[in-house]
Amino acid sequence: MKLHCEVEVINRVHSSLNIRSNAKYLRSTLALGKEPKNVQEYFILHFSSVNKNGTKYKVKCMKQVFVKCLNEGKVTLRFEEPPHDLCIKSEVIQLKSFMRLLKSCITGDTKDLKLSNLSSIGITSKDIAPTKLTINNRSEFPVKGFPRTLKFLYINGLKLCNFRRDILLLNHLTVLDLSNNEIEKIPPEFGRLPNISELYLSNNSLGLNKNSDWQWLLGLKISKKLKLLDLRENKIINLPKDIWKLQNLVTLKIDKNSLYKLPTTLGRITTLRYLSVSENNLRTLPCSLIRCGLEHLDISSNNFKSEADAPKIADYTPWDIYINSLVHIAAKTVLKHKFFYAPNIIPKTLVELLDNSNMCVCGQAVLNDKYYVIKPFELIGFSISRHIVSNFVNKGSSVSVECFFCSPKCFVK
Ligand SMILES: [Zn+2]
Known part of the structure; x- marks a missing residue:
C-alpha cells in the first residue's frame, strides 16, 4: 500500500x-x-x-x-x-x-x-474504518466531513432544512436515516449513490415546495438497490409517476401525507410487498396494485369515493378502445417485453409516453388514459393484497378502484 x-x-x-x-x-x-x-x-x-x-x-x-x-x-x-x-x-x-x-x-x-x-x-x-455514525446533535458532525467508509448514517431530529451534500460522497452507504428534520428536497445526485438500500425520510417537509423535484428517483444506481422507502409524515400531495423506476422496492410507507391518488404506475413495481398509505385523502386505488403481489396493504383513514361519484361505464363504447395508433401498439410491445429504453436511445416524448403508461386490469399496458372507470370492489375477496388493514365501518365495505382497459375484452369483463 x-x-x-x-x-x-x-x-x-x-x-x-x-x-x-x-x-x-x-x-x-x-x-x-x-x-x-x-x-x-x-x-x-x-x-x-x-x-x-x-x-x-x-x-x-x-x-x-x-x-x-x-x-x-x-x-x-x-x-x-x-x-x-x-x-x-x-x-x-x-x-x-x-x-x-x-x-x-x-x-x-x-x-x-x-x-x-x-x-x-x-x-x-x-476507529480506523467506522461504518456506522449516529448524529443526535449538530455539534457531533465530524469537522473533516463524514468518513467515506460509512455504511449506516443516522441524522435524526436536528431540524435540518437542507440535505447535506457531503452525504453524496458516501459510496458505501446502505442505510440513510434523515427522519425528523425539515428537509424539502433531495438532490438529483443522490440517485447516483450505488449502495443505498434503505432510505428513511419520515417527518420532513418533502412536498412542501410545490415544484418538488423527484429527479433522484431516475438515478440508475438507486433504482437497482433501494428496497425500503419511508416517506411518512411529509407534505406530499402527488407521488411522482416515476416512483416505478425503483424496480427493487419492497417496502413503501407514505402514511400521513396529503395524497388523493396513487400513481397507476405503482403496479409496475413487481417487487413491492408492503405498502402503507393510511391517513391520506385517497379517493381511489389504482387497479394496477393487483399486479404487485402485495403481502400487506394499509389503507385506513382515507377518503374513498362512493360509488355514486364514479363515471358510468355506459359513457364509453368498446369501439373507442379499439382505436390504437401505431405508436401505441409499438409502445405496448416495448412495455410487454420490458425492453430497455432511455432518452439517449429514443426521443424524449416516447420515453414520457412509456413512463406514463397505465396498466389494465389484465396487467397489459394502457397508453390511452381516457378510458377508465372507477369501480367499487368488496375488500373481502378482492385480491389486491394478502393482508389488508382498513378501518372501514364494516368489513364488507368496498373500496373504489380506478380501472384502465387495454381492449374491449377487458372492458366488458
Ligand atoms: Zn387488458
Whole structure:
C-alpha cells in the first residue's frame, strides 16, 4: 500500500547532540511492503523529493507509534534503528487505512514488538474504518466531513432544512436515516449513490415546495438497490409517476401525507410487498396494485369515493378502445417485453409516453388514459393484497378502484 503524505524526518541522535535540524515537512510517499526473501518481514519505504532512492525502515524496528492526533491526520512513527521519528501528515481516511494495515503487519508478525504501542492508545479497527455514525446533535458532525467508509448514517431530529451534500460522497452507504428534520428536497445526485438500500425520510417537509423535484428517483444506481422507502409524515400531495423506476422496492410507507391518488404506475413495481398509505385523502386505488403481489396493504383513514361519484361505464363504447395508433401498439410491445429504453436511445416524448403508461386490469399496458372507470370492489375477496388493514365501518365495505382497459375484452369483463 502507498500513502501520499507529508513527512518530516527527525533524527533523534542529532537532536540529542543539539545539532540544529533543518528538517521540514516534505511531500512524500510511504510504501508498506514485504521483504522478498523473508515473507515474515515487513518494511516501510520513505520517498521524497530530496530522497528519490528512498529510505527503508523495518517494521520490527519500530519502537513506538504516536496516534493521539490520528483524527487530525497526523501520526508519528518512532524507529529504534535508524533512530528516526517519521512525523506524518495525510488525509485522515487514507492515513487510517495505512495505520490499519501497519497494525495488521505488526499483529500478524513480530511478536516481540510491543503491541501496546498501538493497542494501548486505543486504535481499534472500528476507529480506523467506522461504518456506522449516529448524529443526535449538530455539534457531533465530524469537522473533516463524514468518513467515506460509512455504511449506516443516522441524522435524526436536528431540524435540518437542507440535505447535506457531503452525504453524496458516501459510496458505501446502505442505510440513510434523515427522519425528523425539515428537509424539502433531495438532490438529483443522490440517485447516483450505488449502495443505498434503505432510505428513511419520515417527518420532513418533502412536498412542501410545490415544484418538488423527484429527479433522484431516475438515478440508475438507486433504482437497482433501494428496497425500503419511508416517506411518512411529509407534505406530499402527488407521488411522482416515476416512483416505478425503483424496480427493487419492497417496502413503501407514505402514511400521513396529503395524497388523493396513487400513481397507476405503482403496479409496475413487481417487487413491492408492503405498502402503507393510511391517513391520506385517497379517493381511489389504482387497479394496477393487483399486479404487485402485495403481502400487506394499509389503507385506513382515507377518503374513498362512493360509488355514486364514479363515471358510468355506459359513457364509453368498446369501439373507442379499439382505436390504437401505431405508436401505441409499438409502445405496448416495448412495455410487454420490458425492453430497455432511455432518452439517449429514443426521443424524449416516447420515453414520457412509456413512463406514463397505465396498466389494465389484465396487467397489459394502457397508453390511452381516457378510458377508465372507477369501480367499487368488496375488500373481502378482492385480491389486491394478502393482508389488508382498513378501518372501514364494516368489513364488507368496498373500496373504489380506478380501472384502465387495454381492449374491449377487458372492458366488458
Ligand atoms: Zn387488458
